[in-house]
Amino acid sequence: MSGGSARSLAKGSAPPGPVPEGLIRVYSMRFCPFAQRTLLVLKAKGIRHEIININLKNKPEWFFKKNPFGLVPVLENSQGQLIYESAITCEYLDEAYPGKKLLPDDPYEKAYQKMVFELFSKIPSLVASFLRRQNEEDCSGLKEELQKEFSKLEEVLTNKKTTFFGGNSVSMIDYLIWPWFERLEVLELNDCADHTPKLKLWMAAMREDSAVSALLTEPKVLRGFLSLYLENSPEACDYGL
């Protein structure tokens, strides 16, 4: 499995060749939380894959042929089929590959995971807004909103009485929401979870998961990336290499 630590491809780069049989390719970026979802599923299911990192501040022209929206993650298989939107890529991998099923077989339990995913849906944009905040007023308003969203997730764990969002072992929904919780520390938002003890326990339990821990990024590298990214630097995506 190659490419996780490869330099990103930018404008003027040659388009990659077809994907060899027996492998699936993911177009990614080392610090993108959406792409991290897909990488987590690839890891958790032991799927042989190659990674091509994309410079999101200086995108190669050919990348828009892979995804007209020009976003990562994108999956490409050896039949040339392209799948994008992180949640869709994750579900595709779970259906197309054998081994441990991350989504439940039971239709209701599967629907329940998707309802929890909806409950989570405001968090990515809140975190993104927080990153771009201009002043202290924005800061406290956003933190309050984030706490509200965390309370909804706390309620789920309280009602289910399980460690993870899908039961007593890690499953798809946990992987889908994890990347934003990994970033709380670096964003100094950990205190937003102070009043949601079960969520805190979940975060600790997630760090013990083998896929999660294999893909953890060092906080100082994440910080380095973030400052360059917020300045729109084309070097951001390769920070730390």
Place this chain on the structure above:
Amino acid sequence: MEDATRALGKGSQPPGPVPEGLIRIYSMRFCPYAHRTRLVLRAKGIRHEVININLRNKPEWYYTKHPFGQIPVLENSKCQLIYESVIACEYLDDAYPGRKLYPYDPYERARQKMLLELFYKVPHLTKECLVALRCGRECGDLKLALRQEFCNLEEILGYQNTIFFGGDRISMIDYLFWPWFERLDVYGIADCLNHMPALRLWTAAMKQDPTVCALLIDKNIFLGFLNLYFQNNPDAFDYGLPC
């Protein structure tokens, strides 16, 4: 139609548990999101009962079915509640036998879900056009934006060279799109489909589908509902029901 019942409002009795062998949908006769789920129930021949909710005067008990009182919501005989129209539709496809509306192939399934992402601006834009027109405001920009979204869908059909969005047979994605296209005429924005031959062909083909036909809402009844709705009349939701 199974859903020709009066909408329940504040002060109404909460319904009892759902009998075994049946699934219940909390709905509203003119809601496009609930329409999606009713199409799937019909297409798969699933025995169901409909409880219509007065959306301007929601029963207190309804918030125990959905935290924000939205529709549609499915409730089964095990008291399990499923909401978000797309989640409800997928649940029905998974849980019930008979013809599968989503493809079996994982890539084809993913394709339908990617297509749904392309559609996400349409509900908001059609509603904004409706509101603007009803309030006597101009909506040229909104219609242009809607046409742009339709152009993307037109391009897909052109590229695929198939009648329906999932191939040559009607499938889930068509049912998920349909309710908004059915409403273009009664909302007064049917001209947004001008010069889009593939979409017009698709619309015509959809109107031939027995499921779509069975649930087609009479134009005059819909207009009657819209008139009352925009006058804030709480009886709007029951317009057209026999007294």
